[in-house]
Amino acid sequence: MFTVSDRFQNLPVHLFAEVDRMKREALAQGKDVIDLGVGDPDIPTPQPIIDACVKALQNPANHRYPYQAGSMKYREAIIRFFKKRYGVSLDPVKNIIPLIGSKEGIAHFPLVFVNPGDIVLAPDPGYPAYITGTALAGGEYYPLPLLKKNNYLMDIDSIPANVINRAKLFFFNYPNNPTTGSADLNYFSRIAAFCSKHHIIGAHDAAYQELFFATPPPSFLQATNAIETSIEFHSLSKTFSMTGWRVGFAAGEASLVAGLSRIKTNIDTGLFLAIQEAAAFALDHLEELTQPAIAVYKKRRDIVVNGLNKAGFKADMPDATIYVWAKVPKDLPSMDFAKKLLDATGVVITPGAGLGKSSEGYFRISLTTSEERLREAIRRMHDFSRTF
Numbered sequence: 001m002f003t004v005s006d007r008f009q010n011l012p013v014h015l016f017a018e019v020d021r022m023k024r025e026a027l028a029q030g031k032d033v034i035d036l037g038v039g040d041p042d043i044p045t046p047q048p049i050i051d052a053c054v055k056a057l058q059n060p061a062n063h064r065y066p067y068q069a070g071s072m073k074y075r076e077a078i079i080r081f082f083k084k085r086y087g088v089s090l091d092p093v094k095n096i097i098p099l100i101g102s103k104e105g106i107a108h109f110p111l112v113f114v115n116p117g118d119i120v121l122a123p124d125p126g127y128p129a130y131i132t133g134t135a136l137a138g139g140e141y142y143p144l145p146l147l148k149k150n151n152y153l154m155d156i157d158s159i160p161a162n163v164i165n166r167a168k169l170f171f172f173n174y175p176n177n178p179t180t181g182s183a184d185l186n187y188f189s190r191i192a193a194f195c196s197k198h199h200i201i202g203a204h205d206a207a208y209q210e211l212f213f214a215t216p217p218p219s220f221l222q223a224t225n226a227i228e229t230s231i232e233f234h235s236l237s238k239t240f241s242m243t244g245w246r247v248g249f250a251a252g253e254a255s256l257v258a259g260l261s262r263i264k265t266n267i268d269t270g271l272f273l274a275i276q277e278a279a280a281f282a283l284d285h286l287e288e289l290t291q292p293a294i295a296v297y298k299k300r301r302d303i304v305v306n307g308l309n310k311a312g313f314k315a316d317m318p319d320a321t322i323y324v325w326a327k328v329p330k331d332l333p334s335m336d337f338a339k340k341l342l343d344a345t346g347v348v349i350t351p352g353a354g355l356g357k358s359s360e361g362y363f364r365i366s367l368t369t370s371e372e373r374l375r376e377a378i379r380r381m382h383d384f385s386r387t388f
Contacts, residue, residue: 010135012128022339023348031346034377038350039177039322039366041241043296046282046289049240053278062277066270068261070098077280078249085286086219088227094254095227097261098271098279102207102235102248103129105260108267109231110137110169112259113201118168123154125178125356127205130171142167145358148316152181156194164198173205175217178355178364179325180318185218192223195230201256202230207248210239210290212320213298221251231256238322239290240282247271247279297322300367300374307378308365312385324365328352330388334363344387345380 019037026033056062075092082088090096099105107129114120116138122130124143134141142163144154154172172191174183188204195202204220221227231252237243250260264270282289301317304324308315315326328337334351341347350366352359369377 007136007138011132012135019338019348019350019354022342026342026346026348031342033342033346033348034369034373034380035348036350036365036369036374036377037348038368039238040243040368041238041293041322042368042370043241043293045241045245046292048285048289049242049278049282052281053274056274056277059274062273064273066098066273066276068097068265068270070270071273071276071280074098074249074276074280077283078251081283081286082219082221082251085216086222088219088221090221090227090251091254095251095257097250097257097264098276099233099248099250100268100271101237101246102205102233102250103127104246104268105233105248105250105264106130106171106203106205107133107136108263109203109260110134110139112263113256114139114168117166119163119166120169120171121159121163121167121200122171123173123176123356125352125359126171127173127177127207128355130205134169139168140166143356143358146176146179146181146356147358148179152176152179153183153187156191164200167198167200169201169203170195171203171205173207175208175212175318175320177208177321178323178350178352178359178362180316180321180323182217182319185222188218188220188223188226192220192226192229196225196228200229202226204230204232206232207235208238208321209234210286211294211297211322213294213301214319217320228253231260236279236282239286241293242279242282245275245278247275297367300369300371303371303374304365304367304378307375308381311378311382313381322367324367326363326365328361328363329385331361334360338363341381341384345377345384347377347380347384 075096079092110133114137118139120134120139146152235248305315334353338351350364352362
């Protein structure tokens with residue numbers, strides 16, 4: 001038996017590994033399991049994107065190493081996307097880098113800019129990769145609670161001066177996973193001003209940016225001075241039902257993009273070129289390719305939120321994302337509730353405690369299951385709620 005490194009020991013056990021273990025146990029017992037845990041779209045990747053990839057596969061030039069420069073077609077599509085969607089002008093070489101999914105970019109980013117002892121500010125609850133990247137870089141994670149009373153916005157005014165003085169990087173995520181909270185441009189401008197004043201790198205995780213049901217969310221790079229201090233991570237995974245394709249990109253200040261590119265050059269050889277060309281097609285046809293899926297998620301959202309509230313649960317109505325965030329009944333610990341619910345009904349949910357201390361007492365439901373199964377899950381949860 002070999003001893004792992006101290007930094008590896010500091011990594012948390014990934015929540016979804018435990019949820020998956022519980023699910024496999026239930027399946028082994030013969031339960032009819034309805035998995036509302038992980039947000040992995042059940043809607044297939046749109047056929048036109050697949051067709052674009054097949055066409056790109058026929059080009060032998062796309063079979064070679066992509067390296068970090070990647071496909072100029074993809075970079076230029078990203079530039080068009082930013083200009084059309086946000087009115088933000090970027091340079092396709094200096095301000096953009098393709099990613100093998102946004103997760104790897106987020107996890108690698110602290111390795112470039114965070115020294116041991118530096119503090120990384122991040123939301124609590126939040127995406128586990130923020131903590132993973134911080135731990136591997138030897139940094140210290142400082143959680144900023146996402147509370148319902150604050151509309152799930154971080155209270156940056158509450159950060160102590162001694163923490164600010166040591167802070168190097170600030171992760172944040174809106175529309176938010178898991179709380180589904182949203183931020184407007186005024187709030188983003190406050191964060192940008194904070195980062196600029198204290199020389200902190202802003203890193204916005206925009207994975208759910210295009211899955212909205214009403215008002216389009218802003219890009220952080222629209223905020224005054226944000227492009228001078230920050231980077232924004234985008235993913236095509238949920239937007240276009242491309243989770244398995246592992247495709248995303250980062251856009252931002254040139255030295256931040258260059259740093260991320262350099263660490264990636266030492267770790268990977270870039271994103272497969274055929275996938276980059278398919279991703280370029282997807283971004284150029286954003287609205288027509290995303291609207292059908294958004295309509296499905298909106299209908300599922302209404303079924304789940306209305307059903308949970310009728311069953312006695314307290315669920316928020318999200319403006320964006322593919323999740324519903326709800327209160328655990330009777331002040332039960334969220335992990336206990338998740339286990340009891342799975343044992344009694346076969347329904348898998350994500351307990352808030354696994355996502356952060358501030359989310360204890362809540363649970364998350366993913367909308368990536370058919371309408372029929374969602375209705376059945378809500379029926380079972382309604383029956384289960386009567387046992388309290």
